[in-house]
Amino acid sequence: MAELFIEIGCEELPARFVVSTMEGFAASMAKLLGPLASTAPRSWATPRRIAVAFSDVQAETPRVERLVTGPPVAAAFKDGVPGPAAIAFAGKMGVGVDALQRVAGPKGEVIAAVRMEGGERLVDLVGTGLEAAILGIPFKKTMRWGTRREQFPRPIQYVCAVLDGVRIPATVCGQDTVATSIGHWLWFPEPFVVVSAAQWERALFERDVVADIATRRARLVRLLTEAAAAMGSDLNIDEALADEVTNLVEKPTVIVGEFDSGLLSLPPRLLVESMKVNQRYFPLYRDGALTNQFLVATNNPHGDAALIARGNARVLAARFHDAKFFFGEDAKKPLVEHGKRLSGMLWLREVKGADGRALTMLQRQAMVAEAGAGLAAVCGADPDRTRAAGLLCKSDLPTLMVGEFPELQGHVGRKLLEDVEHVDARLALAVEEHYHPRFAGDSIPTSAEGAALSLAERITLLDAAFLAGHAPKGGGDSLALRRAAGGVVAVVLGGMGHLSSATVPQLFSAAGVLGSDELTEFVLARLKALLSGEGVPTDVVEAIAATGSTSIGDIAARARAFGALAEGGQMAAIRVTFRRVAGLVKQNAGEGVPLQELDGAALEAVGRALRDAVVSIPASGRVEEQLASLVALRPLVDAYFDGVMVMAEEPGSRAARLGLLRGIVARFSTLADFSRLSTG
Amino acid sequence: MVERLSFQDIIFRLQTYWAGHGCAILQGYDAPVGAGTFHPATFLRSLDPGPWRCAYVQPSRRPADGRYGExxxxxxxxHQFQVxxxxxxPDIQALYRGSLEALGLDLKKHDLRFVEDDWESPTLGAWGLGWxxxxxxxxxxxxxYFxxxxxxxxxxxPAELTYGLERLAMYLQDVEDVYELTWVGRQGHEGAIAYGHIFKANELEQAADNFDTVLAGAQVGGSEDLFHGFVMWEKEAKRLVGARLPLAAYDCVMSASHTFNMLQARGAISVAERAGYIRRVRELACACAVLYxxxxxMKLVDRxxxxxx
Structure with a gap:
């Protein structure tokens, strides 16, 4: 058994591609090696290298003898003398004519030859297949470089390929493979010889490269945690940022930076997002509040920490200088004054008012405020406060601050209201929260007023766009209506006030819009997608939706209850049984005696037992109770099917037996339409 | 830092360094552009058959970024230094690092990192990957990498390296204010000329031109003429493409693009219209590129x- 090790050395890969490239390469190599590799590979990756090792590969595929049959003896030999067919077959098989055998075939005797198969050498397989395996890794975005035609996320600098320390000759992107690797580019630019994966990893570690992602991340988190503790601060680590930074450096080293504390008067989201998104810094907190210190992971383990910290602090100062100026300017006027300039901004070109002109953002703001006030009751919000917040909710758009940092819309309005005007904090919060959720999975409003305005903002957009004929078709959705509908679903599922029991048309009506069946379906489609994403089987979601409910909370509650059954492995049997019930009822529509008129004498014992069980099910109940009844009923239904032939010849018996099934369907008609369940 | 290079010393060092690696040292193009990429030596020469190496300083105009010199x-x-x-x-990354060392930076003391950045210029119909x-x-x-x-x-x-000279100089000279940079001479010494002395008045005037009419809330005075200017440059570029003169046509594309930037700085182009203007410039740029x-x-004699x- 031998060890195969391959490393692709490249210029800095985008951090977000490091893991997927590593996994893709391991899969690609495993595919190339096929049965030669018997165990799963180990993989490593940094921004500058992707590596994989197979610890016990076979040097060649096993050799086997295989008997290959050819043409009939009669056609191959004439009077015992080999003819052209025999000579051609022997040639093809690589044997002499005298080595041909005769074996019995289904249609008589045929000639045959023994061929040696297998014996394919790993070095040949890798030698010829390595480039295709590397270029065949699935990438999201690739580029070319120099005069090469090949594509990779960033230029490849070398490929190290060794089998037990011996180089495997191959060419990748015009370059021969090597048996060496390189450590940290700054400190260890000299190549070193690679003997094995373990030696390579150790040699890299000595050369300031931590090749294993998990080890590198652990080192990063440990250094961050220690630095925060030493400062007496809280890290509140952002895990996604830690993932990204892990793949921005080959050996993380943590340095503390500091910016002018005067900048802390800026909206905290600006500071935090600038630090995290633009600079990949880790902000530090104390007592829940942001401090003017941050941590930065550098890629130079032996650099001048003070110098590096100073440089990083300068960047922030420059970045925040404009912001401080802008925020200061903005704070000179109350938010309502800024809002007046909304009259000069258009909402959407697609949406026109009664005068045929596109609505301004001022009109849009008023629209959201009114709809929000209408939705306040169902959200458990104060209608006056909701309207007041609504009438300011877009007013920060004309500020210099939002002009410069559009992602801070809402937040700037809130900060101006809180810090400068000192208005009711709940009102200010609603101004910011009406933008939530901004994307799938984002946090939803925490305040009832925020929830009402969030729904108002989305419902009015959806209604206006649908009325104007801009419902999304196919993949296109330029107005982001799917996201808006997804937002409605998310906020309703948050369950503020009475939202859980509200139907979609009720929400439309409360928001003061007409809505339509098409729009209701559009919103419910997002709910279905969400539930499917949670793992509720699609057919179950459809069966529930087919009952005609338009309440997001109700459909979700039922779907999740069914989803729990599915997870518990009980759905398969339920599907089979109740789909059969629903199918028989559907195929024989109109037949069957109503349950209450059903005479027990017309039923057999299994039928009577089933009837009694069905009748005793409460007509309405909580979802969990109904599901429990369903689960309990199933064995009785199965016994019924086993015991009687529903489609009896005798009309009286058939009517009674179908009637019982109809009764079951009716009893659960508010739970799900069983005929939509799939048994395949 | 032992040595504080003046602004022009930085330029000289970079010029010398890249000249040493075979680059033709050109001058910035004599038309207002938003970035060094617009220079024909980059935009058009990227389309040439065969090798090409150049470097130059390109003063780059971003009307919306003007701040009255404040x-x-x-x-x-x-100023962009463009290579x-x-x-x-294959060793372009190492060459680039060498250029920083030529500026006196000891990279072993600093943290140099290459962070993903996918570059795109919608007005030039150009994109590339890099950092x-x-x-x-x-x-x-x-x-x-275009x-x-x-x-x-x-x-x-081609590999395009664009150094932001002001930022680099502020770091190398350790000043917090761009106007305190020393263009020539030694900081604080007699005969030294500061960046502010050369450019501050221009910053003030250009910003006043770009913003004040807008801030005063009046209908922008010069915008109508600028709109006409845009249409004129567009027409002119099309005419020259029709006359099979891509180099001359491309001059008009740069002017159209700059006019668009001025209109944007004045807030005269709504968000909805923006994409349309960008498309118009791109179509002109692409027409020039195809023709070029x-x-x-072609052989010069045939031309x-x-x-x-």
């Missing part, structure tokens, strides 16, 4: 004959 970090006109090498040599290069967290260079220029997939790939790709492959000379 902001220590933002400028209407800043274009086609095809990129923003961070020196101690500060972006000092935009580093791009893939497409003027809507055309490139045969050989053809004519640059002369074609133009009746």
């Amino acid at each position: 902001n220590p970090n933002r400028l209407n006109i800043h 274009l090498i086609k095809p990129n040599p 923003e290069v961070w020196l101690d967290g500060m972006e000092v260079t935009q580093y791009t 893939q497409q220029v003027g809507g055309i997939e490139l045969d050989d790939i 790709r053809e004519t640059s492959r 002369r004959a074609e133009l009746g000379r």
